[in-house]
Amino acid sequence: MRIIPAIDIIEGKCVRLTKGDYGSKKIYSADPLEVAKRFEAHGIRHLHLVDLDGARSRQVVNHKVLEAIATHTKLKIDFGGGIKSDKDLKMVFDCGASQVTGGSIAVNNRELFSRWVSIYGADRIILGADAKDEKIATGGWQEDSGEDLIAFIKSYQKKGIQYVICTDIAKDGMLEGPSTELYQRILRNTARLETTVGLSGVEDKWVYDINLIASGGITTVEDLHTLREIGCEAAIIGKALYEDRISLKELEHLIQLE
Numbered sequence: 001m002r003i004i005p006a007i008d009i010i011e012g013k014c015v016r017l018t019k020g021d022y023g024s025k026k027i028y029s030a031d032p033l034e035v036a037k038r039f040e041a042h043g044i045r046h047l048h049l050v051d052l053d054g055a056r057s058r059q060v061v062n063h064k065v066l067e068a069i070a071t072h073t074k075l076k077i078d079f080g081g082g083i084k085s086d087k088d089l090k091m092v093f094d095c096g097a098s099q100v101t102g103g104s105i106a107v108n109n110r111e112l113f114s115r116w117v118s119i120y121g122a123d124r125i126i127l128g129a130d131a132k133d134e135k136i137a138t139g140g141w142q143e144d145s146g147e148d149l150i151a152f153i154k155s156y157q158k159k160g161i162q163y164v165i166c167t168d169i170a171k172d173g174m175l176e177g178p179s180t181e182l183y184q185r186i187l188r189n190t191a192r193l194e195t196t197v198g199l200s201g202v203e204d205k206w207v208y209d210i211n212l213i214a215s216g217g218i219t220t221v222e223d224l225h226t227l228r229e230i231g232c233e234a235a236i237i238g239k240a241l242y243e244d245r246i247s248l249k250e251l252e253h254l255i256q257l258e
Contacts (some may be wrong), residue, residue, distance in 0.1 A: 001227065002234035003251055004078070004213070005039050005241055006048040007032050007069075009062040016239045017050070019175035020141030028242045036069045042248040043255045047075040048165075048215075048236045049097075054082020055104075055140035063095050069186045070096020080128055080165075081140075084109075089116060092217065093124075103128030104138035106156065107145045114159050122162040126213070129153050132169040134182070140198055141169055149182075150189050153210065157190055163211045165236065171217030173239050178217040180226055187212055208233075219245050224254065 010022075014029040029035050036047060049069065053061035060082040070077055074247050079092050080101030092100050106113040106127055117125045128137045129152060130137050136147040153164055166186060168179035196203050211233035218224065219240050227235050240246045 001224070001232060002046055002213075003044070003224065003254060004046040004234055004236045005044055005251075006050065006215075006236050006238040007035055008050045008052050008238070009065050010052045010082075012062060012065060016173055016242055020137070020169050020172060021159045022052070024173070030125055033064050033068045033072060033176070036073050036075060038106060040073045040075055040249070042252040044251065045074075045076060045255075046234070046247075047073075047077045048101075049077050049079045051079070053080030053142065054144070055080075058082060058104075058139070060088045060092060063091055066092065066097060067095040078126060078165075080126075086112075089120075093120075095197075099124050099126050099163070101126040101128040102141075103130055103136075106134055107138050107147060107152075114156075117160060122160050125161070126163040126203075127153065127156050127161045128165050130165075130169060137169055150186060151159040154190060157210060162209070163213065163233075165213040165215055167216040167217070167236075172215075174217055175219045175239060175243065175245060176217055177219055178214055178223055178227060180230060183212060183214055183227065183232055184230050186210075221240055221246060221250050221254070 003142055014091050015025050015027050015028050018024040051062040066079050076098040078099040079097040082118045084105055090150050102113050131149040134149045136145045138145050171179055191206045191208050194207045208231055213234040214232045215225045215236035220236050223248050224235055
């Protein structure tokens, strides 16, 4: 399972929110590049970079932070927040993102988002499925779309989406553990049963076509083991790192065991 630290950006600074509430902002560093370099020094290979200013203003704002991290590290960066147009998407890729996450745009402009998947490939476009009470939230988590979470994911699964980041907003920043049962239901509902014939006879095996990336509430290394066991492809860690609930040394050890 891939381990992906998160850097959330407001006004160029590394921050964390609680349950997506901008009023709960806590600044952890004025220099996101230094934070990213520290992650890389401990063997981290992937980064989830979120433009919170962009998510709220509906246009990419902190692309210079992305460019600096992409230029000065070898991290594979997934960037999200405020990507609403072809121009935004091109700028983000030009600034060095390996992947982009679309959340609100996938709800509000399905045709455009689906076209991005077709043009850039399902390996570069991630579906952001962030939910409160299992309803998709948009606009930097400030708006309830009314869309059912699992139905939303399945609708894009039919269109070829391969990567899905799912955050249970009620868990985000709470340090109370991830929504394991929710992730299990997502995986069950998006899996297919494949029958094979081998030396031991006929076997049925569940195949996961969705690479599910868990986000929100991860607090301990044990949480990471649990998410791996249930079939998550990756896990995004935020506040637990910044509050020293999980150390970079622990992550370094886990990555070495992969």
